[in-house]
Amino acid sequence: MPKKKLSYNEAITEIEEILERMESDELDVDELSEKVKRVSELVTYCRNKLKTTEEEVEKVLKEMEE
Amino acid sequence: MGQEAITLFQLNQRIKGIIDDALLTSIWVKAEIGELRVNRNGHCYLDLIEKSDDTDQLKARSRAMIWARNFRMLKAYFESTTGQSLTTGLKVLVKVSVQFQEVFGMSLVISDIDPSYTMGDLARKRREVLLKLEEEGVLEMNKELQLADVIQKIAIISSPTAAGYGDFVDQLETNHWGIKFYHHLFPAVMQGENAESSIAEAFDKVFEYVGFFDAVVLIRGGGASIDLLCFDSYWVAYHLAQFPLPVITGIGHERDESVADLVANTTLKTPTAVAAFLIERAGAFIQIIDEKSAWIADIARERLQQEKQRTENLASAYVPLVKMDLQKRQARLERQVGRLPVTVSRRLGDAFNKLSRIADKSGSLSIQIIRGERNSLKTNLQKVSTLPFKRFLEEDRKLKYLEQTAVLNDPVKLLKKGYSLSYVNGQLVKDVSLVKKGDQITTRISNGEIKGVVEMVNKKNNNNKY
Numbered sequence: 001m002p003k004k005k006l007s008y009n010e011a012i013t014e015i016e017e018i019l020e021r022m023e024s025d026e027l028d029v030d031e032l033s034e035k036v037k038r039v040s041e042l043v044t045y046c047r048n049k050l051k052t053t054e055e056e057v058e059k060v061l062k063e064m065e066e
Numbered sequence: 067m068g069q070e071a072i073t074l075f076q077l078n079q080r081i082k083g084i085i086d087d088a089l090l091t092s093i094w095v096k097a098e099i100g101e102l103r104v105n106r107n108g109h110c111y112l113d114l115i116e117k118s119d120d121t122d123q124l125k126a127r128s129r130a131m132i133w134a135r136n137f138r139m140l141k142a143y144f145e146s147t148t149g150q151s152l153t154t155g156l157k158v159l160v161k162v163s164v165q166f167q168e169v170f171g172m173s174l175v176i177s178d179i180d181p182s183y184t185m186g187d188l189a190r191k192r193r194e195v196l197l198k199l200e201e202e203g204v205l206e207m208n209k210e211l212q213l214a215d216v217i218q219k220i221a222i223i224s225s226p227t228a229a230g231y232g233d234f235v236d237q238l239e240t241n242h243w244g245i246k247f248y249h250h251l252f253p254a255v256m257q258g259e260n261a262e263s264s265i266a267e268a269f270d271k272v273f274e275y276v277g278f279f280d281a282v283v284l285i286r287g288g289g290a291s292i293d294l295l296c297f298d299s300y301w302v303a304y305h306l307a308q309f310p311l312p313v314i315t316g317i318g319h320e321r322d323e324s325v326a327d328l329v330a331n332t333t334l335k336t337p338t339a340v341a342a343f344l345i346e347r348a349g350a351f352i353q354i355i356d357e358k359s360a361w362i363a364d365i366a367r368e369r370l371q372q373e374k375q376r377t378e379n380l381a382s383a384y385v386p387l388v389k390m391d392l393q394k395r396q397a398r399l400e401r402q403v404g405r406l407p408v409t410v411s412r413r414l415g416d417a418f419n420k421l422s423r424i425a426d427k428s429g430s431l432s433i434q435i436i437r438g439e440r441n442s443l444k445t446n447l448q449k450v451s452t453l454p455f456k457r458f459l460e461e462d463r464k465l466k467y468l469e470q471t472a473v474l475n476d477p478v479k480l481l482k483k484g485y486s487l488s489y490v491n492g493q494l495v496k497d498v499s500l501v502k503k504g505d506q507i508t509t510r511i512s513n514g515e516i517k518g519v520v521e522m523v524n525k526k527n528n529n530n531k532y
Contacts, residue, residue, distance in 0.1 A: 039363075
């Protein structure tokens with residue numbers, strides 16, 4: 001899985017790099033499945049990060065209240 | 067003390083008379099609104115002031131009022147024209163009539179207002195503030211910050227009691243994408259004299275968590291009042307422009323953008339618009355990653371299809387090649403098979419010839435042999451047929467000879483012919499080596515015997531029988 005602190009920007013940059021490489025036919029067939037898997041991981045990671053509550057973040061917000 | 071005196075009322079009456087006589091009515095006056103309040107009846111009471119341009123010292127001050135009926139009309143007109151509520155700090159151009167009442171003293175009754183003067187003044191002030199910010203090189207600083215792809219952690223500077231804030235939060239939390247937004251309110255007074263310093267303080271507080279948040283949202287509380295003066299203030303703009311996080315404004319106004327709007331990273335009309343912007347930006351991010359990943363999947367599928375096609379093409383090109391090769395080989399084989407009878411028959415012919423030659427040879431040879439054998443058989447037969455006769459003759463001859471020799475060898479006859487027989491020790495001497503010197507030898511002849519002693523033995527070298 002992608003490392004925990006990966007930002008949205010880093011995720012999309014990586015996805016775009018992969019897309020670019022794929023469009024320019026730089027990837028050979030053996031690399032394809034690996035990269036497709038990586039992209040799917042990144043998408044899942046981003047979706048989770050977007051839609052589920054991170055306790056760590058909530059904790060910081062609580063600290064602000066005090 | 068017989069001095070002549072008048073009553074206060076009399077005095078005031080006199081002043082009132084002077085003022086009335088002076089016809090100080092419908093005079094356009096430039097002034098700043100020092101204070102403004104509306105009473106229960108809807109009448110508006112205000113202080114008009116004038117300050118010295120350079121020192122900000124109070125130069126003049128007068129009470130003024132607008133009758134409720136008039137105030138409702140003027141207020142609406144002013145606000146719709148300027149986009150700014152009639153409030154403290156504004157410079158106004160008002161048409162006044164000086165009135166003097168014995169009880170209340172002097173008051174300026176405002177009958178009209180020219181909003182364009184206020185607008186001009188605000189615009190001039192704004193230009194001055196902007197110029198100053200530009201000179202200081204901070205005007206574009208916040209605009210140059212990169213907005214995050216997803217603005218998920220949001221610092222909100224707003225009035226906590228404002229409807230705009232509540233709506234903003236509701237909107238974020240019920241977004242149709244189901245995106246989780248983290249937000250925290252940094253409360254500030256958004257209007258009135260304290261607004262400037264309150265907003266500046268709120269920015270300072272956000273600064274303590276600058277690494278945590280993605281952006282600052284500056285939203286105005288909403289409500290009836292549209293006091294936007296603080297957003298044109300130099301200090302608010304100064305804080306905002308240099309803030310290390312992008313600031314998104316949703317101050318809510320219809321006319322010219324405020325200074326705060328001009329220096330902010332992103333400017334939107336209302337808190338609702340800000341919430342929609344944040345939600346759509348995050349939603350767009352989801353769409354983008356979904357689209358790109360779908361795109362990537364498509365390309366991958368296409369590539370795999372291409373590879374498959376290529377393999378198939380190779381295979382389909384290969385199969386005819388192999389077929390052609392096989393056909394070639396088959397044809398060659400068939401040609402060879404076709405030639406086979408010829409070759410075989412030639413070979414067979416050769417072999418047959420050779421064989422028949424051999425057979426011929428062997429035939430004549432065997433005839434020869436047979437002939438030879440036959441001949442030798444013939445001779446043998448002849449021999450065989452003649453042989454018995456010969457034997458008979460021979461035997462006959464032998465017999466005849468034997469008869470003759472038998473007659474001839476009759477010892478008596480032989481002795482008579484002169485032959486003799488010698489005996490040593492009673493034995494007929496047939497071998498001279500058995501005789502030694504000194505042996506008694508007896509020789510028999512036809513008519514007697516001679517006895518003697520052997521003086522010498524001579525042995526002949528060749529052993530002739532007869």
